[in-house]
Every structure is written in C-alpha cells, then in structure tokens.
Amino acid sequence: MGSKRQTAATVGDRGPVETPSGDTENLLGQDDSTPCFVYVLAFFSALGGFLFGYDTGVVSGAMLLLKKEMNLNALWQELLVSSTVGAAALSALCGGSLNGWLGRRICILVASFIFGVGGVILSIAQDKVVLLAGRIVVGLGIGIASMTVPVYIAEVSPPHLRGQLVTINALFITGGQFVASVVDGVFSYLSHSGWRYMLGLSTVPAVLQFFGFVFLPESPRWLLQKGRSQEACQVLSRIRGDQNIDEEYDTIKASIEEEEREAGAGGVVILRILSHGPTRRALVVGCGLQMFQQLSGINTVMYYSATILQMAGVRDDKQAIWLAAATSATNFVFTLVGVWLVDRVGRRKLTLGSLLGTGLSLTLLAVGFLLSAQNSPPVTFHPVDPHNSTCRLYSSCDLCMLDPYCGFCFRENGTTVSESSCVPVSQASTDHAAWGRCFNNTEESDGPIWAYNYCPTSYSWIVLLGLILYLASFAPGMGPMPWTVNSEIYPLWARSTGNACSAGVNWIFNVLVSLTFLHVAEFLTYYGAFFMYTGLVVLGLLFVYGCLPETKGLQLEDIENLFTGRLCSCGGLSANESRYVHYTRQSSDLSPAQYGAVDSDSAIAYITLR
Ligand SMILES: O[C@H]1[C@H](O)[C@@H](O)[C@H](O)[C@@H](O)[C@H]1O
Numbered sequence: 001m002g003s004k005r006q007t008a009a010t011v012g013d014r015g016p017v018e019t020p021s022g023d024t025e026n027l028l029g030q031d032d033s034t035p036c037f038v039y040v041l042a043f044f045s046a047l048g049g050f051l052f053g054y055d056t057g058v059v060s061g062a063m064l065l066l067k068k069e070m071n072l073n074a075l076w077q078e079l080l081v082s083s084t085v086g087a088a089a090l091s092a093l094c095g096g097s098l099n100g101w102l103g104r105r106i107c108i109l110v111a112s113f114i115f116g117v118g119g120v121i122l123s124i125a126q127d128k129v130v131l132l133a134g135r136i137v138v139g140l141g142i143g144i145a146s147m148t149v150p151v152y153i154a155e156v157s158p159p160h161l162r163g164q165l166v167t168i169n170a171l172f173i174t175g176g177q178f179v180a181s182v183v184d185g186v187f188s189y190l191s192h193s194g195w196r197y198m199l200g201l202s203t204v205p206a207v208l209q210f211f212g213f214v215f216l217p218e219s220p221r222w223l224l225q226k227g228r229s230q231e232a233c234q235v236l237s238r239i240r241g242d243q244n245i246d247e248e249y250d251t252i253k254a255s256i257e258e259e260e261r262e263a264g265a266g267g268v269v270i271l272r273i274l275s276h277g278p279t280r281r282a283l284v285v286g287c288g289l290q291m292f293q294q295l296s297g298i299n300t301v302m303y304y305s306a307t308i309l310q311m312a313g314v315r316d317d318k319q320a321i322w323l324a325a326a327t328s329a330t331n332f333v334f335t336l337v338g339v340w341l342v343d344r345v346g347r348r349k350l351t352l353g354s355l356l357g358t359g360l361s362l363t364l365l366a367v368g369f370l371l372s373a374q375n376s377p378p379v380t381f382h383p384v385d386p387h388n389s390t391c392r393l394y395s396s397c398d399l400c401m402l403d404p405y406c407g408f409c410f411r412e413n414g415t416t417v418s419e420s421s422c423v424p425v426s427q428a429s430t431d432h433a434a435w436g437r438c439f440n441n442t443e444e445s446d447g448p449i450w451a452y453n454y455c456p457t458s459y460s461w462i463v464l465l466g467l468i469l470y471l472a473s474f475a476p477g478m479g480p481m482p483w484t485v486n487s488e489i490y491p492l493w494a495r496s497t498g499n500a501c502s503a504g505v506n507w508i509f510n511v512l513v514s515l516t517f518l519h520v521a522e523f524l525t526y527y528g529a530f531f532m533y534t535g536l537v538v539l540g541l542l543f544v545y546g547c548l549p550e551t552k553g554l555q556l557e558d559i560e561n562l563f564t565g566r567l568c569s570c571g572g573l574s575a576n577e578s579r580y581v582h583y584t585r586q587s588s589d590l591s592p593a594q595y596g597a598v599d600s601d602s603a604i605a606y607i608t609l610r
Pocket of ligand 1: 170173174177293298299331478479480506510
C-alpha cells in the first residue's frame with residue numbers, strides 16, 4: 001500500500017457541505033488543490049479528442065483540392081467523407097469490449113497508433129482507393145478515442161474537477177476542427193499535393209500522444225476492477241500527489257465489491273445493463289443526449305457555413321475557406337465557456353440553457369432562409385437548353401438551387417440581380433455550369449456569377465447572425481455535455497459498454513444527419529429543414545428537462561444512485577441526497593450489511609431522519 005494510504009477518518013459527523021457557489025467541499029478536510037499530474041494526464045488523453053476533431057474537420061478543405069487532382073465524382077467525395085464517420089461508429093461500438101478487456105491506457109495507445117498509420121497512408125496515397133483505406137483507418141482510431149478518452153479522464157479526475165477536465169476533451173475536439181480549418185486555409189494555396197500535408201499532419205499529435213501514453217498510468221478504477229489493487233493504489237497515490245487517497249480508494253473498492261455482489265459478476269454486459277433498472281435508465285439518458293446532440297444539426301451547420309457565407313456575398317473560394325475557419329474558431333471559443341461553466345453551474349443547467357439558445361437560433365436561421373426564399377430573385381430568361389433539362393422549369397433562384405442538377409447564373413449590379421437564368425451544373429465540377437455564360441468561371445468583376453447551392457439575398461445578415469448565435473449557444477453545452485455526462489453516469493462494470501453504445505449512437509446519427517441534409521432540404525426547402533431541427537431541439541429540451549440529473553461534484557461511485565427512480569420523473573436521489581448516501585457509507589453509522597441494502601427510499605428516509 002502507498003504511504004498515503006491511512007486509516008479512514010470518521011467523516012459521518014460532518015455530512016456534505018455545499019459552498020455558496022454550489023461546489024462540494026472535500027469532506028475529509030483535504031483541500032481541493034490538485035496536483036499538476038492530473039492535468040498532464042488530461043492533456044495527453046485529450047489529444048485523442050484533438051485528432052477526432054482534426055480528422056473530421058480537415059477533409060472539407062482537402063476535398064476541394066482532391067476532387068480536382070484525383071478527378072473525384074460526387075459519389076467518391078461522399079465516400080471519402082462518410083467512410084470515416086461510418087468506421088468511427090463501428091469501432092466505437094466494438095471499443096467497449098476492447099476497453100473492458102485491455103484497459104483504457106492500451107486502448108488510447110491503440111487509437112493513437114491507428115491515427116498515426118492512417119495519417120501516413122493518407123499522405124502517401126497515390127489513388128482514391130488507398131485514400132479510402134486511409135480514411136477508414138483514421139475512422140477506426142476516432143471511434144476508439146471518442147469512447148475511451150472521456151472515460152479515462154473521468155476515472156483519473158478528482159470529483160471537483162471532473163467536469164472541467166472531461167470537457168477539455170470536447171474543447172480539444174473543437175480545437176482540432178479549428179486547427180484543421182487553418183491548415184486547410186494555409187495549404188489551399190498549394191494546389192498541387194496540398195491535401196497530402198492537410199491529411200498527413202495528423203500524425204504529429206498522434207505520435208506525441210503515443211509516446212506520452214507509453215509513460216502514463218492505467219486508470220486506477222480499471223486496475224481495481226481487474227483485482228490489481230497494489231498497482232491501483234500506487235497509481236492513485238501518484239495521481240493525487242500529497243492528498244490522502246483512503247476515502248477514494250475505499251469507495252472504489254467497496255463499490256466494485258457491491259457491484260459484483262449485485263450483478264453476480266457474469267453474463268453479457270449489455271444484457272446486464274438492460275436488465276438492471278439504474279443502468280438501463282443511465283443508458284437511455286446517455287444515448288438520448290448523444291442522439292439529440294447530432295439532431296441539433298451541428299455538423300450540418302458547420303458544413304453548411306460555407307454556403308451561408310456565400311449567400312452573405314463571399315464569392316471567392318479562398319475567402320470562404322478562411323471564413324469557415326472563423327466558424328470553427330467560434331465553436332472552439334464558446335466551448336471554452338463550457339469548460340469554465342461546467343463545474344460552476346453544473347451539467348443540467350448548462351445543457352438546458354444551451355438547448356434553449358440552440359432552438360432560438362435555429363428559428364432565426366430558419367426565418368432568415370424563409371425571408372430569402374420569399375424574396376428570391378426571379379429567373380428572367382431561359383436559354384435554349386440542348387438537353388432539355390429540368391432546370392428550365394424553375395421560375396426563381398430558390399426553386400432552381402434546390403435541384404442538385406441546376407445552378408443560378410446572373411449578373412449583379414450593387415444589390416440588383418439581372419439577366420438571370422437557371423442552367424444545368426457541369427458534371428465534372430459544381431464550380432461552373434455545363435454550358436453557356438457561366439461555363440467559364442471568369443474572375444472578371446462584371447462577368448456573370450455562378451451560384452450553386454445558394455441564392456443572392458439581402459437577408460443574409462439574419463442567417464449570419466443565426467449562425468453565430470447557434471454556435472455560441474451550442475458549443476458550451478450541447479457540444480461537450482453529452483460526452484462529459486456519459487463518462488460519469490455508468491457504474492464501473494457498465495462504463496465501457498455504456499460509453500461504447502452512446503458514442504456509437506453519436507456517430508450513427510452524425511452520418512444520418514449529414515447524409516440526409518441535402519435531401520431533406522430538397523423536400524422541405526432550407527427553411528423547412530431548419531424548422532425541423534428546431535422541432536427536434538424542442539424534443540431534446542423536454543428529454544433533458546425530464547431525464548438528466550445533476551452529477552456535479554459527486555464521486556463516480558455515487559452517481560448510479562441518481563438513476564434509482566423511474567426514468568424521466570427525476571425520481572432518483574438528488575445530487576445532495578446521493579452525497580449523503582456516500583458519506584453515511586463512509587461513516588460508522590451504517591454497517592456494511594445495512595449499507596449494501598441502501599436504496600432510494602431508505603436513503604431518503606435516512607436523510608430525513610438525519
Ligand atoms: O461534441 C462534438 C463537437 O461539438 C463537434 O463540433 C461536432 O462536430 C461533433 O459532432 C460533436 O460530437
């Protein structure tokens with residue numbers, strides 16, 4: 001046993017104390033100062049989040065160059081983007097058993113190794129098939145990292161900092177997306193092979209993480225679960241520095257023993273999760289949060305930001321790339337706000353506030369698109385179409401742009417649109433028309449303008465405002481909280497599998513939303529699509545209001561108590577009640593036999609008595 005492991009202090013007489021800010025004071029009388037080592041652990045683990053963000057973000061800029069250099073058609077472009085997300089969904093789902101079997105540290109090492117290999121394959125790829133293989137390999141890394149990193153950070157963090165440290169992983173995700181957009185901007189000037197640098201640069205953080213983790217420890221909770229108590233104690237001592245680790249060590253050990261007693265320690269984990277009330281409820285909450293995160297349309301908004309900016313009058317490709325970097329910078333900066341708020345206001349309030357803001361800004365986006373559509377410039381003439389395409393049937397830009405085969409060709413004089421036509425897009429590239437005035441993409445200022453996928457409008461400022469408000473509301477709450485909450489709500493035996501399922505749900509809905517967006521917009525129009533997202537956010541708001549308990553400041557081992565009641569009735573213990581159960585467990589007031597029998601009702605009765 002480590003030298004800092006002493007006899008447990010009697011804490012039952014103190015009870016839980018909330019500071020005015022709502023923070024829980026350490027009941028063993030330890031101060032909440034944290035040794036730097038836990039920050040080092042969080043940093044190296046969160047590099048997994050950075051790679052997740054970088055590899056999902058970099059592809060849009062790389063695609064602009066790749067499609068020209070490798071002559072990629074729309075199908076191949078789609079394949080290269082969604083293969084990564086699809087592979088991530090698969091490996092996140094499989095990552096659960098890997099995590100329980102090999103441990104968090106090995107899984108992070110495996111993920112960084114895979115990221116590195118993927119980066120190398122991508123940077124040396126000679127044809128599109130190798131590129132596809134590289135993108136799939138990278139996706140496998142992303143899936144494992146996305147479910148392991150938050151769990152690892154949560155398990156090594158002290159309760160008072162856990163929210164902040166896990167949320168740093170989400171900050172690194174958006175940071176990775178931001179860096180990717182800057183790298184895209186820089187290398188877009190290198191039209192030949194610029195994509196090799198864009199895609200290959202991810203090897204740098206991957207190698208850094210790999211070598212960092214060779215020296216970093218395994219999660220003490222996983223070690224204890226595997227019966228390696230000596231190592232667990234050493235690791236906990238190392239992570240906690242000078243602090244007394246007795247209470248934490250005993251709590252983890254007791255909770256593992258209790259879990260084993262309860263679960264009979266056997267059977268397929270997912271079936272055990274589903275047949276045990278509290279874990280089943282936790283799984284519904286975890287997967288629901290991840291589903292609603294994606295249904296809020298974040299990736300559509302990010303992806304669509306370039307088009308929104310084009311509507312606002314940004315016509316130059318390079319300028320659009322840089323403004324897209326500004327979009328991801330906004331996402332990143334507001335995630336910082338989330339890191340600051342999570343342990344102050346708590347997960348529940350942060351998520352609810354974020355959803356409310358997200359819903360309102362989606363409404364604003366939808367209204368902006370609606371006004372643009374209602375005032376859409378008319379088609380003023382129909383040139384003779386050699387192939388009699390559908391494009392000549394449309395009477396306004398709005399109708400024309402919703403057809404993926406057509407684009408709007410016009411002249412602009414100040415804010416006035418003239419000489420406008422709806423003509424087929426070239427099959428080789430969406431950058432110009434198939435024929436006619438907009439066939440040659442001239443840079444002349446008075447030349448005709450080719451608008452594919454957007455319409456000139458004077459209401460673009462509403463859409464732009466909606467975009468900024470959306471990111472400012474989504475990024476602090478709905479972006480990071482699903483990851484943070486999922487890393488906390490499952491008991492140790494269910495943690496890997498629970499996180500695997502919820503991360504899998506996140507990736508599956510990510511693919512679904514991004515692949516269906518253009519079709520949804522075709523059927524419902526853009527404003528219809530954004531009104532639909534608003535509706536989904538309202539459902540998410542009701543779900544979170546009814547089902548998400550507050551986990552701020554609690555020991556991981558006590559969070560299961562919050563799910564003892566019926567789902568969506570907030571019937572489990574409250575955070576304070578749960579803390580009471582925790583401290584009565586530590587005190588001599590209850591014998592171990594009695595403590596084993598503590599359930600929601602008796603805990604509440606006990607609390608009332610006290
Ligand atoms: O939490 C992250 C983050 O919000 C990203 O910006 C988004 O692209 C991901 O899909 C999401 O899981």
